[in-house]
Amino acid sequence: MTRTPVNVTVTGAAGQIGYALLFRIASGQLLGADVPVKLNLLEIPQGLKAAEGTAMELDDCAFPLLQGIDITDDPNVAFDGANVALLVGARPRTKGMERGDLLEANGGIFKPQGKAINDHAADDIKVLVVGNPANTNALIAQAAAPDVPAERFTAMTRLDHNRALSQLSKKTGVPVSEITKLTIWGNHSATQYPDVFHAEVAGKNAAEAVNDEQWLAETFIPTVAKRGAAIIEARGASSAASAANAAIDHVFTWVNGTPAGDWTSAGVVSDGSYGVPEGLISSFPVTAKDGKFEIVQGLEINDFSRARIDASVKELEEEREAVRGLGLI
Numbered sequence: 001m002t003r004t005p006v007n008v009t010v011t012g013a014a015g016q017i018g019y020a021l022l023f024r025i026a027s028g029q030l031l032g033a034d035v036p037v038k039l040n041l042l043e044i045p046q047g048l049k050a051a052e053g054t055a056m057e058l059d060d061c062a063f064p065l066l067q068g069i070d071i072t073d074d075p076n077v078a079f080d081g082a083n084v085a086l087l088v089g090a091r092p093r094t095k096g097m098e099r100g101d102l103l104e105a106n107g108g109i110f111k112p113q114g115k116a117i118n119d120h121a122a123d124d125i126k127v128l129v130v131g132n133p134a135n136t137n138a139l140i141a142q143a144a145a146p147d148v149p150a151e152r153f154t155a156m157t158r159l160d161h162n163r164a165l166s167q168l169s170k171k172t173g174v175p176v177s178e179i180t181k182l183t184i185w186g187n188h189s190a191t192q193y194p195d196v197f198h199a200e201v202a203g204k205n206a207a208e209a210v211n212d213e214q215w216l217a218e219t220f221i222p223t224v225a226k227r228g229a230a231i232i233e234a235r236g237a238s239s240a241a242s243a244a245n246a247a248i249d250h251v252f253t254w255v256n257g258t259p260a261g262d263w264t265s266a267g268v269v270s271d272g273s274y275g276v277p278e279g280l281i282s283s284f285p286v287t288a289k290d291g292k293f294e295i296v297q298g299l300e301i302n303d304f305s306r307a308r309i310d311a312s313v314k315e316l317e318e319e320r321e322a323v324r325g326l327g328l329i
């Protein structure tokens, strides 16, 4: 193999998403079956030993594409030469913590990581933020990296997109492979808006195929938006394999493109499209081509959708104000 390996940095490598993610990256599912990778794992000091254990297991898989693993607790080392960065490690909300406390604690993680990306990553760096609150953490990291084009910072709403595909498939009896053009708008939170009005189910408009606005408003939207909480309730831990799967999907699509006639959802920097204030990292319908996401333009937004998009975007604006007030952006 002569191709130079792609440097992939994963933060929170010893966590549960990290464990579900690293083996898939090393096996070629993140970038392609012919793309060698080198893994750089970032953990806090208490997580280093477990990350070393995972690295031992990665060695034991003898993945032909895996060309090395480095483990560190120093962001400047972890992001040195990074081409792809998956920011998974975050401070979870603990008992008694207010939202402001959570944003501040995560600011302490994502601001220095953004700066380290700015100072050390490769020119073609692509960043996916998974750690919650993902959209605003991505904004904090992006603001700390003024030399990196803003559109290289993205937040993960692909899990929400995949959840919506699955729910719509169950309702219509049509396989997910025949559902296209679904959209998640807004924040990766309970305010997100999964939109089926432009989606197609076996070539037919999805809203017309479902023909049940009550189901959309009272079952579909809350099921998708609150799925993360439902998984925590059922599993006693937040989603891990499905989150890792979505991270793989997000980066694979970003690098390799969306299929003709379809789009996906990703948290990307707003250019003001659809009335979403410029600079917010909000979920949109996006296509990917030549390693770039582009917001799908010209969709008609009905009143049902408008109210829901606005509510989620308002929450993102409030989060932006909060982190601005804390001096994090």
Ligand SMILES: NC(=O)c1ccc[n+]([C@@H]2O[C@H](COP(=O)([O-])OP(=O)(O)OC[C@H]3O[C@@H](n4cnc5c(N)ncnc54)[C@H](O)[C@@H]3O)[C@@H](O)[C@H]2O)c1
Residues within 6 Å of the ligand: 011, 012, 013, 014, 015, 016, 017, 018, 042, 043, 044, 046, 047, 088, 089, 090, 091, 092, 109, 129, 130, 131, 132, 133, 134, 156, 157, 159, 160, 188, 238, 239, 240, 243
């Ligand atoms: N966007 C999404 O769709 C989505 C879905 C599921 C989970 N999440 C979020 O992903 C995050 C990770 O989830 P998890 O289940 O793997 O959590 P986890 O607690 O199992 O693992 C997190 C890991 O991050 C590490 N870490 C903490 N601070 C760090 C830092 N500054 N640098 C490097 N590593 C650090 C911890 O030591 C831990 O090993 C959480 O914030 C979770 O809410 C997002």
Ligand SMILES: O=C(O)C[C@H](O)C(=O)O
Residues within 6 Å of the ligand: 132, 159, 227, 228, 229, 231, 238, 239, 243
């Ligand atoms: O970790 C969480 O709070 C839930 C997670 O973001 C999810 O959507 O599964």
